[in-house]
Structure formats: C-alpha cells, structure tokens
Amino acid sequence: MTAALIIVFREILEAGMIVGIVMAATRGVVASRLWIAGGIAAGVLGSFVVAGCIGVITAAFSGMGQELLNATILSIAVVMLATHNIWMSRHGRDLARHVKATGEAVSAHRKSLAALAIVVGLAVLREGSEVALFLYGSIAAGGSSALSMMAGGMLGLASGAALTVLTYFGLLRVPGKLLFPVTSALITFIAASMAAQAVFFLEQAGVVTTLAATAWDSSALMPQDGFAGSILHSLIGYNDQPSWMQVAVYILTVFLISCLMRVFRSHSSRLIQRAISGSHLPVAR
Amino acid sequence: MRQHLFAVMVTASALLETASPASAAEVEISLKSHSFSPPEITVPAGEAITLTVRNLDARPAEFESKELKIEKVIAGNSSIIVKLRPLKPGRYVFFDEYHEDVAKGALIAK
Numbered sequence: 416m417t418a419a420l421i422i423v424f425r426e427i428l429e430a431g432m433i434v435g436i437v438m439a440a441t442r443g444v445v446a447s448r449l450w451i452a453g454g455i456a457a458g459v460l461g462s463f464v465v466a467g468c469i470g471v472i473t474a475a476f477s478g479m480g481q482e483l484l485n486a487t488i489l490s491i492a493v494v495m496l497a498t499h500n501i502w503m504s505r506h507g508r509d510l511a512r513h514v515k516a517t518g519e520a521v522s523a524h525r526k527s528l529a530a531l532a533i534v535v536g537l538a539v540l541r542e543g544s545e546v547a548l549f550l551y552g553s554i555a556a557g558g559s560s561a562l563s564m565m566a567g568g569m570l571g572l573a574s575g576a577a578l579t580v581l582t583y584f585g586l587l588r589v590p591g592k593l594l595f596p597v598t599s600a601l602i603t604f605i606a607a608s609m610a611a612q613a614v615f616f617l618e619q620a621g622v623v624t625t626l627a628a629t630a631w632d633s634s635a636l637m638p639q640d641g642f643a644g645s646i647l648h649s650l651i652g653y654n655d656q657p658s659w660m661q662v663a664v665y666i667l668t669v670f671l672i673s674c675l676m677r678v679f680r681s682h683s684s685r686l687i688q689r690a691i692s693g694s695h696l697p698v699a700r
Numbered sequence: 701m702r703q704h705l706f707a708v709m710v711t712a713s714a715l716l717e718t719a720s721p722a723s724a725a726e727v728e729i730s731l732k733s734h735s736f737s738p739p740e741i742t743v744p745a746g747e748a749i750t751l752t753v754r755n756l757d758a759r760p761a762e763f764e765s766k767e768l769k770i771e772k773v774i775a776g777n778s779s780i781i782v783k784l785r786p787l788k789p790g791r792y793v794f795f796d797e798y799h800e801d802v803a804k805g806a807l808i809a810k
Contacts, residue, residue, distance in 0.1 A: 422797060469760065470775040478781035481772055545762065548773055549798050552759040555776075615769070621783050640766060656769065 416567035419553065423571025425640075426546050429649045430458075430538040431575040433605065435582025437531045440499075440598035442587070444524050454532035458539025465544035466551065482620035485541065489613035492537045495530040496606035497672045500599050502527040504676040546572070599676070601650065607668035608652020611661040618658060626660035724783070729805065730754040731761055731774070731796060736805035745809040749784040761803070765794035768807070 434451065441447035465472065465484075472480040506523040546568070553564035589597050617623040634655040637644045647653035652665060725747050729736050731754065743749050755761050755774040763780060764771045768787075774780045787809040796803035 418801065422800075466760075469773055470778050473773070473775060473778065473780055481780075545773060548760040548775075549762070552761075552776075552798055555759050618785075619770075619783065627785060634766075638766075 416563040419549075419564045419567025420571040420574070422549060423546050423568045424574050425645070426542045426549075427572065427575035428578065428645060430542045431578040432582050432649045433538045434535055435579040436586065436598060436601050436605070437535055438579070438583045439586035439594065440602065441528060441531060444528060447528055450528045450532040451535055454535030455539055458536040459543055461536065461540040462543030462547045465540065466547035469544070469548060476620070479620040482616040486613045486616040486620070488537050488541050489609045489616070492534045493606045493610045493613065493668065495534045496602050496609070497675070499527040499530045500602055500672055501675050501679050503595070503599065505679045603669055603672045604651040606672060607665045608648075610668040611652055611654065611657065611665040614658070614661045614664045618660070623660060626663060627658050630657050630659045630662045632656050724748040724750045726750045726752070728752040728754065730756050731803065732756040734796065734799045734803040736803065739805045740808060741805070742808045742810055743787070745789040746786045748786055751782040751784060751807075752779055753782065754779040760798070762797040763794065764797040765792060767792040768794065770794070771797070
C-alpha cells in the first residue's frame with residue numbers, strides 16, 4: 416500500500432504544484448475555479464484515453480511515440496504559460512481588482528484563463544496517464560493486494576491534492592502587491608523547465624542531437640528524486656544531469672518570456688496604474 | 701541533368717545514413733512476472749545503444765532508470781525501444797517503477 420501511495424504521489428507531484436500555482440495566479444478572477452476544474456477534468460479524461468491507447472502511441476513514429484507525445488504536450492504548455500504571462504503583464508497587475516475592468520482586460524483575462532486551464536489539463540494528462548496505467552495494472556492483478564494497492568493509490572491522489580492546497584495557501588501568504596510578480600516568476604520558471612523537458616524527450620527520440628553532452632552532474636550533491644531535488648524540480652526545473660541543450664533552452668525560455676513581458680507591458684496600462692495610485696477616487700465595482 | 705540528380709540522391713542518402721547511426725549496438729531484455737531476464741546485461745561503453753524491452757506480462761509496466769534518465773511505459777504484452785547515448789563505463793540500474801521492490805536489473809557498460 417505504501418509503495419502504491421509513493422508511486423502515485425511521485426507521479427502527480429508536479430501537476431499538483433502547477434494547479435496550486437495557477438489557482439493562486441488567478442485568484443479573484445471571475446470563474447477561474449470553474450476553468451481550472453474543467454482543465455483537471457479534461458486532463459483526467461485524457462489520461463484514460465492515453466492509457467487506453469498506450470500500445471498504439473508507443474509504436475508510433477518507429478517506437479518513439481511516447482517521447483514525441485510528451486515533447487508536444489510540454490511545448491504546447493510552454494506556449495500557453497508564456498502567453499498567459501505576456502497577456503497579464505499587458506493588462507496591468509491588479510487592473511481588474513481596482514477599476515471597473517475594461518472590455519479588453521476582461522477578454523484578456525478570459526483568454527489567459529483558457530490558456531492556464533489548458534496547461535492544467537496537459538499537466539494532469541501527462542502524469543495522470545501513468546497513474547491510470549498503474550492503477551489498471553493493480554486491478555488486473557486482482558485479489559487482496561489489488562484492494563490495498565487501490566487504497567494506496569487513492570491516498571497518493573489525496574496527498575497530491577493536499578500538496579495543491581499547500582502550494583495555494585503558501586502563495587496566498589505572499590503580500591498582495593508581490594503575489595503577481597511571484598506567480599509570474601514561478602510561471603516563467605515552470606515554462607522554462609517544461610521547455611527543457613521537451614528537449615530531453617526530443618533527445619530521447621533522437622530528434623535533437625546537438626549539445627548532447629552532460630553539462631553538470633550534481634546527483635551526488637542533490638539527487639533529483641530526493642526530497643529537496645524533486646520539489647526544486649517541480650518549481651524551477653532542477654535537473655541533476657542536464658545536457659547543454661537543455662540548459663541553453665531553459666535560459667533562452669526565461670530570457671524570451673521576460674523580454675516579451677517587458678515589451679508588451681503597454682504604456683497605457685502603466686498610465687492607468689499611475690492614475691489609480693495617484694488619485695484617491697472611490698473604487699468602482 | 702540526370703547525373704546531377706543521381707549525385708544529389710547519393711549525397712542525400714549518405715547524409716541520412718550518417719544522421720541515423722546504424723552502428724548502434726542492439727540489446728534486448730524482457731520482463732516476466734516482475735523480473736528481468738537477463739537481470740544483468742553487458743554493453744560496450746562509448747557506443748550508442750538501442751535497447752529493446754519486452755513486457756511478457758499482460759499488465760503494463762514502467763521501465764525506469766535514474767542513472768540512464770529513462771522513464772517509459774510499456775503496455776501489457778508489448779515492447780519499447782530506448783535509445784541510449786554512448787555510456788561511460790559503469791553499472792546502470794533499471795527497474796519497473798510499478799514493482800520497484802522486486803523488478804530490478806542492471807546494464808553494465810565495459
């Protein structure tokens with residue numbers, strides 16, 4: 416039972432943290448909970464589909480189907496995370512909270528919510544399919560061990576959900592003014608981490624072969640599957656043996672998203688911000 | 701013209717051949733009732749390797765190796781292919797993540 420708990424928890428650790436961060440990033444946005452729940456539901460549904468078709472997926476692209484599917488899922492998630500950050504930097508940090516939201520800001524929020532819901536769905540899909548296969552295998556084994564495995568699996572899912580709650584409330588302790596920069600930074604690092612993981616899968620598939628040498632090996636110092644290592648892996652994409660290409664893509668992603676956020680931070684939204692902080696007009700609702 | 705085309709095709713196929721290393725050593729292991737056979741397998745160090753893992757059980761498994769940085773699901777009664785980069789000499793442990801306590805094996809690069 417403990418083994419099942421640990422396996423399931425390890426699989427959903429990353430997805431659990433992502434959901435918590437996304438919830439904190441969209442706190443106070445109308446219907447955000449509904450979007451996130453929808454993303455999770457779609458991800459769970461997709462997990463069963465992927466688990467059911469795993470044979471076909473594995474055999475596709477001369478045996479490299481799993482790797483290419485993972486790389487595709489991760490790449491889409493990277494684009495969605497980047498888009499969210501850019502939209503939000505364009506439409507002002509707390510615009511929606513402080514002034515009557517303009518039509519443009521509302522639509523930006525809706526679009527970026529959709530982007531984040533997709534990210535949540537993809538994160539759940541990627542790790543959920545492995546959980547689904549594991550639990551299916553446990554049931555197929557039958558007997559009393561199946562029952563205890565299932566119980567362990569359910570406890571693993573529950574502890575994943577607890578991690579989501581922990582991440583969410585942890586982030587809510589961040590002072591209001593800092594919440595936006597902190598969640599933006601976390602989302603940027605998660606995007607970079609996913610981009611580097613996509614590179615890893617492309618390397619596995621033999622698609623990316625340049626800069627394949629290992630950049631460093633810190634597995635003795637801080638193993639990636641250890642406690643600190645796995646939390647750092649989920650948060651900022653810590654890798655104990657990355658290739659130079661993974662390092663390069665990670666840095667490039669952080670750089671690109673940061674630059675685009677700066678470029679798209681529109682002059683007008685800054686003017687509005689200044690007007691809000693300057694005057695003490697009653698806040699419109 | 702036709703000769704040119706031929707030359708281009710020859711060059712292209714030569715390029716393709718160097719792009720996909722046909723020289724990769726091929727090894728195969730299988731998984732049955734949560735044990736790998738052979739449990740230990742020796743491969744040449746410093747050479748690209750194509751590893752085939754057959755799951756002879758009806759239940760899915762997840763072939764994983766922390767040292768080799770592999771995590772790949774194998775459906776019941778099917779197989780996967782794993783491409784390994786040239787390895788340094790040493791022992792690389794792998795296991796079925798779903799039954800890590802019993803299903804273990806190692807790749808030895810010499």
